[in-house]
Amino acid sequence: MSRVLLASRNAKKLKELRRVVAAAGLTGLEVVGLDDVPEYPEEPETGATFEENALIKARSGARATGLPCVADDSGIEVDALNGMPGVLSARWSGRHGDDQANNDLLLAQLSDVPAERRGAGFVSACALVLPDGAETVVRGEWRGELLWEPKGVNGFGYDPLFAPADEVAEGRSSAQLSPDEKDAISHRGKALARLVPALNELVVS
Template sequence: MRIVLATHNPHKVAEFQQIVAATRPDLEVVGYDGPEPVEDGVTFAANALIKARAAAAHTGLPALADDSGICVDVLGGSPGVFSAYWAGQRKDAAANLELLLDQLRDIADPHRSAQFHSTIALVGSDGSERTVEGVWPGRLAHEASGSGGFGYDPIFIPDGQAPGVERTVGEFTDAEKQSQSHRARAFRALIPLLAEL
């Protein structure tokens, strides 16, 4: 079965293809080359649905869309839905990361808790709509480390690692990230819904 992933971000396409290959090898995720809708929702779910609806309407295929970001507790959950635009409208990942680090410069470790959030929307060919969520808790490092992943990965230290050997997601292998990430967690919640297509 083919399903379109409503994103123009090649990193997300590759990440979803790896997650899907490990859990639903019968499902072919194809990229989306249609118009990009205005994401004017104020929640991850609203923005994911906007994108999935546009992709389903454009392609005639069932569509998945992810809206995700990092939520920092001391910042009241920001950047949140504004994660991709935190440093301005250019979607500059390096500038976003640097701005966030600068904003937290004087914040001590006990107060650097954060979570990656992902909401995946599924819009069926029949117009049915569902959303699922995945949350990956952790905290933010004081400086970037590692060259893997993208976005805020080099400063995010996931919970559950052994003390003294904690790494940022930027230091994870692709396989490690795909098995633990917020998107992987959301996708696992989505699997029963895909069976209904």
């Protein structure tokens, strides 16, 4: 059984990658998170792009543990805010990972933005770095619009505010989709699916 590290303590991201691995039939691959390996100093995410930040995290994890390491950097780009919060999505309110505060601030900033200008897109960059230094970086995007109030309890981050453009969503927010529905159409689901060929190499090598 080959092991791959997901450089995250986010239990929902870990489940997401495990679902993608299972759906791809990669039965010889075990996905572990940061809580499953000895703690190591994590480098600050100083990149200007999602791709740069994903690589920072993946390189750090592979170097510290000797395991192939997957890292994701993702966020939401709001048209009316010229693409912000972008890479600052997780700390938009000033406190890293405070979903409620981030959502409240974004709603306040869009309070006078009409429906036709509430377009937005989730972006995910996923990097896979191997102990030998080989790197793969992929990107997934998910377009939709921002709601006027949160809806749904699934997902995390800005999911309750995001209404996907995909027909399968039928007007629901990302936080109202089932995990399988979200995996099939989301930014991270698309990016992780594009990593499957590289992950498959870990199983057969």
